[in-house]
Amino acid sequence: MNEALRRAMFAARLSDDEIAVQLGVDVKTVGRWVRGRTPSARHRGPLARLLRLEEPDLWPEVLTLRGVRATPTEVVAVYPQRNLVTREAWIDLFESAEKQIDILAYAALFLAEDKRLVDLLAAKADGGVVVNLALGNPQAAEVRHRGTAEKIGESLSAKIRNALVRYRPLLDRPGVTLRLHDTVLYNSMYRADGQVLVNQHVFGLPAAQAPVFHLRWLEGGEMFDLYMESFAEVWRAARPADGVVG
Incomplete structure (x- = not known):
C-alpha cells in the first residue's frame, strides 16, 4: 500500500x-x-x-x-569485489589492447602469478603495444602504512618484491617500462586502450576484497579521463626500477 x-x-x-x-x-x-x-x-x-x-x-x-x-554510460560494470572479476575478463581486457596497457598497483601479484596473463602482456609488447607498469616501492613508507592498514604488516613489501621477480621477463621487451611509486593509492588501475578496471582501495581491507569499476572511454565522458589523469600524475612522479629489479 x-x-x-x-x-x-x-x-x-x-x-x-x-x-x-x-x-x-x-x-x-x-x-x-x-x-x-x-x-x-x-x-x-x-x-x-x-x-x-x-x-x-x-x-x-x-x-x-x-x-x-x-549513471554515465562510461560505466560498463561494477563488481562488489575484485575477486569476482573472472580470469576470462582480465584476458579479454588485455587482449583488446592495440596501443597501450597501463597498470598501477602496489603489487598486482594476482596478475604476476598467472603465467598466461604475463605471457599475454609479453605478446602484446612484442606486437608493438606500449606496456607501463607502476608498482609500489617496497621500501616506501606508504607501502608500510598500507601493510599495517590491511593488517598484513611487511607482507605487502614481500608481495611487491615477489611480483617484481615475476614481471622481470617482461622488461626484456621493447616498449615495456617499469617504475616504482611512493604514492598513497586510493585505487589500482588496469587500462587497455579505451577500457580500464579501477580497483577501489577500502581502508582495512585488501584490494582483492574491494569493489572494481569497469569503465570505457566515451566522447564527452569524464570518468575515464579523470582516472587516466590520476595515472599520469603517479607515472610522472614514479622512478625507474633500476637496482630493485635485477
Whole structure:
C-alpha cells in the first residue's frame, strides 16, 4: 500500500474515479497505484501536480530510478569485489589492447602469478603495444602504512618484491617500462586502450576484497579521463626500477 498516495488523495478529496478521469486512465490503474505500484513516468508528474506534491513525496524510489538513468554510460560494470572479476575478463581486457596497457598497483601479484596473463602482456609488447607498469616501492613508507592498514604488516613489501621477480621477463621487451611509486593509492588501475578496471582501495581491507569499476572511454565522458589523469600524475612522479629489479 502506498500510504503517502492514499493520504494525499484523501487530503485533496479526490477519489480513484476522479483521478482516473483527470489523467485519462482506467480506475483499476489508479487502484493499483494506491496498492503500491509505481506509475509510469508519464503519469507520475501529472498525478503529483494534481495532488500539489513532488514526485519523490509520493514515490521515494523515483530518486533511485533517476540515479540509475543518470549513471554515465562510461560505466560498463561494477563488481562488489575484485575477486569476482573472472580470469576470462582480465584476458579479454588485455587482449583488446592495440596501443597501450597501463597498470598501477602496489603489487598486482594476482596478475604476476598467472603465467598466461604475463605471457599475454609479453605478446602484446612484442606486437608493438606500449606496456607501463607502476608498482609500489617496497621500501616506501606508504607501502608500510598500507601493510599495517590491511593488517598484513611487511607482507605487502614481500608481495611487491615477489611480483617484481615475476614481471622481470617482461622488461626484456621493447616498449615495456617499469617504475616504482611512493604514492598513497586510493585505487589500482588496469587500462587497455579505451577500457580500464579501477580497483577501489577500502581502508582495512585488501584490494582483492574491494569493489572494481569497469569503465570505457566515451566522447564527452569524464570518468575515464579523470582516472587516466590520476595515472599520469603517479607515472610522472614514479622512478625507474633500476637496482630493485635485477
